[in-house]
Amino acid sequence: MNKIRFKTEIWSGDNALNALETINQQHIFIVTDPFMVESGKIESITAKLTDQNELKIFSDIVPDPPINKIISGMTALNEFNATMVIAVGGGSAIDAAKAMKFFAQRVFKKQETITFIAVPTTSGTGSEVTNFSVLTDAEAGVKYPLVTDDILPQVALLDANLVKTAPQNITADTGMDVLTHCLEAYVSINATDFSDSFAEKAFQLVFENIEKVSRNGDDLSARQKMHHASCLAGMAFNLANLGLNHGIAHAAGAKFHIPHGRLNTILLPQIIKYNANLENDLNSTAAQKYSHLAKLIGLSASNPRIGIRSLTNAICQLRKKLNMPDSFHNYGLTKETFNHYKNDIAQAALRDGTTKSNPRKPNKEDVLSILDASFG
Numbered sequence: 001m002n003k004i005r006f007k008t009e010i011w012s013g014d015n016a017l018n019a020l021e022t023i024n025q026q027h028i029f030i031v032t033d034p035f036m037v038e039s040g041k042i043e044s045i046t047a048k049l050t051d052q053n054e055l056k057i058f059s060d061i062v063p064d065p066p067i068n069k070i071i072s073g074m075t076a077l078n079e080f081n082a083t084m085v086i087a088v089g090g091g092s093a094i095d096a097a098k099a100m101k102f103f104a105q106r107v108f109k110k111q112e113t114i115t116f117i118a119v120p121t122t123s124g125t126g127s128e129v130t131n132f133s134v135l136t137d138a139e140a141g142v143k144y145p146l147v148t149d150d151i152l153p154q155v156a157l158l159d160a161n162l163v164k165t166a167p168q169n170i171t172a173d174t175g176m177d178v179l180t181h182c183l184e185a186y187v188s189i190n191a192t193d194f195s196d197s198f199a200e201k202a203f204q205l206v207f208e209n210i211e212k213v214s215r216n217g218d219d220l221s222a223r224q225k226m227h228h229a230s231c232l233a234g235m236a237f238n239l240a241n242l243g244l245n246h247g248i249a250h251a252a253g254a255k256f257h258i259p260h261g262r263l264n265t266i267l268l269p270q271i272i273k274y275n276a277n278l279e280n281d282l283n284s285t286a287a288q289k290y291s292h293l294a295k296l297i298g299l300s301a302s303n304p305r306i307g308i309r310s311l312t313n314a315i316c317q318l319r320k321k322l323n324m325p326d327s328f329h330n331y332g333l334t335k336e337t338f339n340h341y342k343n344d345i346a347q348a349a350l351r352d353g354t355t356k357s358n359p360r361k362p363n364k365e366d367v368l369s370i371l372d373a374s375f376g
């Protein structure tokens with residue numbers, strides 16, 4: 001039996017930020033990154049919050065939020081007696097805010113409800129609607145997923161105006177992360193009709209709009225569509241989980257420090273080939289579903305083999321159009337560094353919580369083969 005529940009309310013569309021003006025009499029703990037503060041962009045949020053609220057901004061956020069930053073944040077949140085948390089930023093800021101709120105309530109035994117609003121400024125992670133938060137032990141070089149419905153935001157606020165100034169490389173990285181979310185949720189062993197519907201729509205939106213926003217960041221219509229795609233893909237994998245692509249990306253990201261979406265994109269063609277398993281089963285569920293996605297975007301897919309070839313080629317062509325590397329080597333990683341860490345990465349990927357829902361159960365040799373094929 002599947003239980004389908006959507007806890008997060010979504011505010012979207014023109015001037016969605018204006019909804020913040022209705023908030024009153026709150027102690028609002030704003031979690032964001034230094035750029036948002038230094039550039040003054042955080043004022044697009046604070047200007048909407050009336051003087052009847054008390055605000056505190058915590059901006060000590062870095063990519064792949066380490067545990068020590070979470071501890072600092074949860075301590076500050078408690079000392080401020082926050083009644084509301086607003087996370088503003090990409091996945092790192094939102095993931096960090098989730099963990100701060102979660103641990104603060106438990107460590108300091110806070111019984112009162114703390115409202116949580118997530119305001120993404122990138123179209124990529126879908127973190128605003130997921131019960132996932134990925135934290136990093138910087139010393140050990142290990143990423144740990146925190147997975148619980150207790151960290152789901154009550155509100156996700158999607159406003160394309162917050163995304164339009166994102167640079168091309170960030171737009172491409174985050175957009176291809178969305179595409180990876182779609183593909184992994186779609187072929188997950190936990191996929192349902194509900195998660196499939198979100199994944200299919202998000203997949204189509206990415207292919208229709210990612211090139212547009214990469215070429216012209218001021219295209220607000222395409223920006224909003226990518227924002228919606230990110231959210232829909234997040235809803236899909238929140239129901240179905242992800243797979244080996246993210247399992248390897250989490251492990252490799254902790255060692256190589258390659259941007260997450262870029263790392264996912266390097267791995268994606270090899271993951272599709274592995275999951276489809278055409279050498280042994282032409283009609284596997286994953287192969288059939290990949291082929292169906294090819295049809296959805298108008299590619300040739302008269303049988304699974306042709307559909308998967310069409311899909312993989314389309315992804316490789318898209319990657320090239322977005323000026324993204326097609327291998328670890330072309331990213332700039334040396335063979336020496338790659339070989340030094342690849343066994344540790346393979347072992348960590350097999351332990352990662354996202355790998356367990358992959359359509360094929362991998363072993364260490366499988367992961368090493370995917371890594372080697374992705375080195376270039």
